[in-house]
Amino acid sequence: MTASLPKAELHCHIEGATPPALALSQAHRYGVDTSAFIRDGAYVWHDFTSFVAAYDATANLFRTEEDYALLAETYLGGIAAAGAIYGELIVSPDQGEAVGIGADAYVRGLAEGAARAKARSGIETRFIVVGIRHFGPERVVKAAEYAARKPHPLITGFNLAGEERMHRVADFSRAFDIARDAGLGITIHAGELSGAFSVRDALDHVRPSRISHGVRAIEDADLVRRLAGEGVVLEVCPGSNIALGVFPDFASHPLRTLWQAGVRVTLNSDDPPFFHTSLAREYEVAATEMGFSGAELVAMTRTAIEAAFVDAPTREKLLARL
Numbered sequence: 536m537t538a539s540l541p542k543a544e545l546h547c548h549i550e551g552a553t554p555p556a557l558a559l560s561q562a563h564r565y566g567v568d569t570s571a572f573i574r575d576g577a578y579v580w581h582d583f584t585s586f587v588a589a590y591d592a593t594a595n596l597f598r599t600e601e602d603y604a605l606l607a608e609t610y611l612g613g614i615a616a617a618g619a620i621y622g623e624l625i626v627s628p629d630q631g632e633a634v635g636i637g638a639d640a641y642v643r644g645l646a647e648g649a650a651r652a653k654a655r656s657g658i659e660t661r662f663i664v665v666g667i668r669h670f671g672p673e674r675v676v677k678a679a680e681y682a683a684r685k686p687h688p689l690i691t692g693f694n695l696a697g698e699e700r701m702h703r704v705a706d707f708s709r710a711f712d713i714a715r716d717a718g719l720g721i722t723i724h725a726g727e728l729s730g731a732f733s734v735r736d737a738l739d740h741v742r743p744s745r746i747s748h749g750v751r752a753i754e755d756a757d758l759v760r761r762l763a764g765e766g767v768v769l770e771v772c773p774g775s776n777i778a779l780g781v782f783p784d785f786a787s788h789p790l791r792t793l794w795q796a797g798v799r800v801t802l803n804s805d806d807p808p809f810f811h812t813s814l815a816r817e818y819e820v821a822a823t824e825m826g827f828s829g830a831e832l833v834a835m836t837r838t839a840i841e842a843a844f845v846d847a848p849t850r851e852k853l854l855a856r857l
């Protein structure tokens with residue numbers, strides 16, 4: 536039903552998009568035992584902490600520039616084949632440091648993969664540098680300083696992810712000030728593992744144009760009105776929310792209610808194989824289980840392009856493809 540619709544994605548953590556088969560072939564290459572986090576060809580975790588452990592173990596299977604090129608090319612090629620014309624990847628310079636190649640080589644590798652995918656399919660890509668909340672405010676400042684130096688033209692935004700229940704948003708305002716002053720687009724994980732207060736803190740302390748998730752704003756009607764009034768775009772990831780138990784099922788997911796309240800929403804996959812989803816499945820589930828029409832789903836794609844961290848000519852070109 537939704538296979539032929541044009542799609543766009545604003546929220547996908549690139550290491551979290553590793554297909555298990557690719558993780559296994561990388562593990563074979565480097566002689567890594569994956570039995571703690573991949574079983575029967577699927578990722579194994581049971582809560583946010585064990586998800587992060589499985590995510591980190593998977594990320595550590597990519598160790599060279601070419602490994603990252605393969606990862607980005609695989610993911611972007613896959614979503615392009617499913618109808619995506621635009622995909623933003625959340626990238627972590629800390630990961631380049633963790634595997635010893637450094638942030639620049641990490642970004643170069645991902646950019647090479649993005650270039651290969653674009654040459655094949657035309658998909659446009661940008662990178663959002665992420666600071667990891669549970670690494671603490673100082674490390675997040677370092678990530679922001681890295682992004683602010685604009686080490687690669689595909690880096691156009693800054694995000695904060697990780698354990699939302701650690702620290703308060705205000706602890707990260709300096710990092711966001713650095714990123715904003717450098718002209719980067721601003722988004723922040725909020726209202727996923729923590730409630731409406733976290734979304735309000737994000738609006739007050741970070742002034743983002745988008746919020747990663749934000750769905751728990753639904754707990755506060757005034758806040759929903761504020762999001763709609765200010766035109767803040769939510770990067771909604773329903774499959775992720777169900778997998779992590781933020782909501783029990785699609786029937787109780789607030790996407791439809793937020794849409795009806797006039798909040799600008801988009802569809803995203805977050806960490807697709809970890810959450811048994813894909814960008815294509817997010818569109819399909821929105822149609823079959825949440826009652827969105829084809830026209831409404833294309834409107835969400837349009838919202839994603841309108842909110843994308845791209846220059847004006849690129850935005851116009853993408854809008855013309857809808």
Ligand SMILES: Nc1ncnc2[nH]cnc12
Nearest residue numbers: 548551696697724805806
């Ligand atoms: N769903 C999520 N929430 C917070 N941090 C993340 N990092 C990767 N996936 C995440």
Ligand SMILES: [Zn+2]
Nearest residue numbers: 548696747805
């Ligand atoms: Zn995320």
